[in-house]
Structure formats: C-alpha cells, structure tokens
Amino acid sequence: MIKAFYATRQWALWAYGGGLLLMSSLWLQVQMTVALNTWYGQFYDLLQNAASYKDNPNEGITLFLSKLISLSYVRAGFDGEPSFVVIAFPYILLAIFTAWFTRIYGLRWREAITFNYVPRWRSVEQEIEGASQRIQEDCNRFARIVESLGLQIVRAIMTLIAFIPVLYGLSDKVDVPVLRDIEGSLVWGALIVSLGGLVISWFVGWKLPGLEYNNQKVEAAFRKDLVLGEDDKAHHADPIALRGFFGGIRFNYHRLYLHYGYFDAWVSTYDQFMVIAPYLIMGPGLFTGALTLGVMVQVSNAFGKVHGSFSLFLHNWTTITELRSIWKRLHEFENNLDRYAVPAPV
Numbered sequence: 542m543i544k545a546f547y548a549t550r551q552w553a554l555w556a557y558g559g560g561l562l563l564m565s566s567l568w569l570q571v572q573m574t575v576a577l578n579t580w581y582g583q584f585y586d587l588l589q590n591a592a593s594y595k596d597n598p599n600e601g602i603t604l605f606l607s608k609l610i611s612l613s614y615v616r617a618g619f620d621g622e623p624s625f626v627v628i629a630f631p632y633i634l635l636a637i638f639t640a641w642f643t644r645i646y647g648l649r650w651r652e653a654i655t656f657n658y659v660p661r662w663r664s665v666e667q668e669i670e671g672a673s674q675r676i677q678e679d680c681n682r683f684a685r686i687v688e689s690l691g692l693q694i695v696r697a698i699m700t701l702i703a704f705i706p707v708l709y710g711l712s713d714k715v716d717v718p719v720l721r722d723i724e725g726s727l728v729w730g731a732l733i734v735s736l737g738g739l740v741i742s743w744f745v746g747w748k749l750p751g752l753e754y755n756n757q758k759v760e761a762a763f764r765k766d767l768v769l770g771e772d773d774k775a776h777h778a779d780p781i782a783l784r785g786f787f788g789g790i791r792f793n794y795h796r797l798y799l800h801y802g803y804f805d806a807w808v809s810t811y812d813q814f815m816v817i818a819p820y821l822i823m824g825p826g827l828f829t830g831a832l833t834l835g836v837m838v839q840v841s842n843a844f845g846k847v848h849g850s851f852s853l854f855l856h857n858w859t860t861i862t863e864l865r866s867i868w869k870r871l872h873e874f875e876n877n878l879d880r881y882a883v884p885a886p887v
Contacts, residue, residue: 542683542871545657555649563646563693571699573632580625584608586835591624639692646689652681657879665881671761675874679867682689686864690857697850708805708843714836716826728823731844734848735851738811742855746862752797753866759789768790801860804858811855819844 547556587601587608594601607613607624614623662669705728712727720726752809763786770778819841826832832840854861 542654542868546653549653549657552649552653552692555646555653559642559646560651561752563639563643563692564699565637567696568690568699570632570635570639571696571703572633573628574700574846575703576623577625577628577632578704578839578846580608580623580628582835582839582844583622583628584625585837585838585847586833589834615770619821643688643692646685650687651680651684654684658874661878661882665878666708667875667881668876669877671765671870672874674761674764675871677723678870679874683864683867683871686860686867690860690864693853693857697853700846706842708840708847711836711843714832714840715822716829716831719820726838727819727822727844728847730818731848732851734818735848735855736850739855741807741811742804742858743871745807746800746858748800749797749859749862750865750869752793752800754860754869756790756793756797757866759786759793762786763790764849801859808855808858815836815845815848815852818848 546552546767566840587604591601591605593605603885609625612627614621614627658680662672662676708727708731709725712723712725720730723729730876763783766777766782766786771774793841820837822844823832823837823840827837849856
C-alpha cells in the first residue's frame with residue numbers, strides 16, 4: 542500500500558513532488574490563520590472600545606470598515622495591518638486549490654496501489670476470496686481516507702508549530718490561581734485535556750475496529766451470494782439464504798451502532814466542555830483588567846486551534862477505525878498474494 546506509491550520510480554514525482562506542494566500550501570494556510578488570530582485581537586479590542594467614539598462616530602465607523610474591507614495594506618506594498626478580506630480571500634483560494642489537489646493526489650495513490658495488485662493477482666494460481674472487492678473498493682476507500690486524514694494530520698502538525706508559541710505567549714494573561722504561576726499554562730492545559738480525551742476515547746471505542754472488520758466480512762458474504770446469483774439464480778441468491786446472510790448483517794450493525802452510541806455520547810460531552818474551557822481559564826481576567834476582549838478572543842481561537850490539533854485522532858476516531866479495518870483487509874490480501882504467488886522459473 543505504501544511502497545506501491547512511495548517506493549517506486551514511476552510514482553516518485555507524484556508522491557514526493559505532489560506531497561511537497563500540498564505541505565507548502567498547508568503551511569501558507571496556517572500562516573494566514575495566525576495572521577487572522579492577530580486580527581481578531583485588534584478587531585475585538587476596537588469593538589470593546591466602540592463607546593469611546595460616540596463623540597466622533599465617523600472616525601470609529603471608518604476604522605471599523607478599514608479592519609474589515611480595506612485594501613490599504615496591499616496598496617502600501619504589504620506594509621501595516623491587513624484587513625479581514627486581505628487575509629481571508631487568499632486563504633479561500635488556497636483552500637480550494639488544496640482540496641482539489643488533495644483529491645487528485647489520493648486518486649493517483651489509488652491508481653498506484655491498484656495496478657500494483659492487479660498483475661500480482663492475475664499471476665496467482667489459487668483463487669483469493671474477495672480479491673475484486675479488495676482491488677476495487679478497499680483501494681478506493683483506503684486512498685480516500687488517507688487523502689482526508691493525511692491532510693488533517695499535516696495541517697494539525699503545522700498548526701501546532703505555528704500556534705503553540707502564540708498560545709504560550711498569551712499564557713501570561715492567565716489570572717487564575719495556580720495556573721497563573723505555571724509558565725505556558727494554556728499550552729499545558731490544551732495538551733492535558735486533549736491527551737486525556739484521547740485516552741478515554743481509546744477505552745470507550747476499543748471494540749469498534751473489530752466490529753468494523755466483522756461487518757465487512759458479513760457484508761462480503763451477502764454480496765458474494767448476490768453476485769453468484771446474477772449467473773445462477775437456481776443455486777444462489779435464494780431469499781431464505783439471503784435472509785440468513787442479512788440476519789448476520791443486522792446483528793453486527795446493531796452491535797456496532799450500540800458501541801458507536803457510547804462513543805458519540807462521550808465525544809459530544811467532551812466537545813461541549815471544550816467550548817467553555819478557555820473562558821473558564823481566561824474569563825476572570827476580563828473582570829480584573831488583566832486582559833481585553835480582543836485578547837480573550839485571541840486566546841479562545843488559539844486554544845481551539847492547539848486543542849483541535851492535539852485532539853485530531855479523537856475527532857476522527859470512527860474514520861481511523863474504518864481505516865484500520867481496511868488496512869487489515871488489504872494487508873491480509875497482500876499476504877495471500879505473496880503466499881499463492883507462482884515461483885519464478887529458474
């Protein structure tokens with residue numbers, strides 16, 4: 542799966558050149574989010590002080606609009622403070638390109654895996670059950686999940702690199718007993734709650750990969766009988782037999798959904814708590830004058846970015862579960878290809 546794309550000369554340009562292009566694009570996007578976080582602080586400080594412009598509202602309105610839609614930063618040769626549109630519009634264009642190219646990248650990876658398997662499969666003498674599904678469906682699903690999850694992982698790493706220093710610096714504004722004496726307390730707080738959430742998620746969802754794997758097995762048995770029935774309805778696709786197959790599907794899905802219910806309940810509870818976590822830490826400082834509304838919003842945004850990156854695996858647990866199941870099936874298929882391969886003539 543990995544070697545077919547990254548360890549062959551045929552796909553080296555796509556694998557490494559395309560990967561470098563994607564990482565460069567992601568890095569630019571992360572830098573724009575850092576700039577946007579700085580903009581949040583300035584903009585919300587302006588809103589907090591809006592009442593001070595009541596004697597000269599036109600000045601306040603002009604400043605307000607300049608923060609949102611001014612192009613003076615571009616006209617001044619990228620000097621000064623960029624407005625929202627100057628940051629957001631390039632980000633949107635770059636995000637569109639990144640999403641498009643990521644899909645193309647995933648398609649090329651699927652092509653590499655598929656045509657690595659096909660000649661090996663054609664050369665084996667013994668029939669490998671489910672080979673067509675492995676080559677067509679699982680290769681497709683593997684590439685699509687890796688395309689999405691891989692992009693998120695790289696983005697998360699870059700976000701941590703960019704935002705940890707920001708959040709570390711903002712930790713000086715913490716005015717809560719105990720926490721204010723800990724250097725970089727916001728970073729440590731985000732790390733602890735994220736790792737704690739991940740550990741709990743592991744225990745809550747530890748049965749899911751096995752259930753997903755079993756689910757694919759019962760689905761494959763049902764599908765196989767239907768496929769055989771296309772050519773021989775007299776001996777296959779009997780309604781009674783199909784009901785038996787579907788009974789296995791129903792039983793497994795009920796178990797799967799039950800465990801997903803536990804997991805979803807935990808993740809929803811965790812996410813709702815994390816909405817208020819930065820406010821619990823920083824909120825008191827608003828009333829003691831230790832920070833402004835702009836800083837509060839900056840902290841909330843930066844904390845969310847860092848925590849979101851740390852919690853990537855928690856929020857993608859079901860996707861990772863599916864990927865582990867696919868990986869297991871493809872790995873089993875590769876082992877069968879090697880086991881039944883025809884020895885090369887001496």
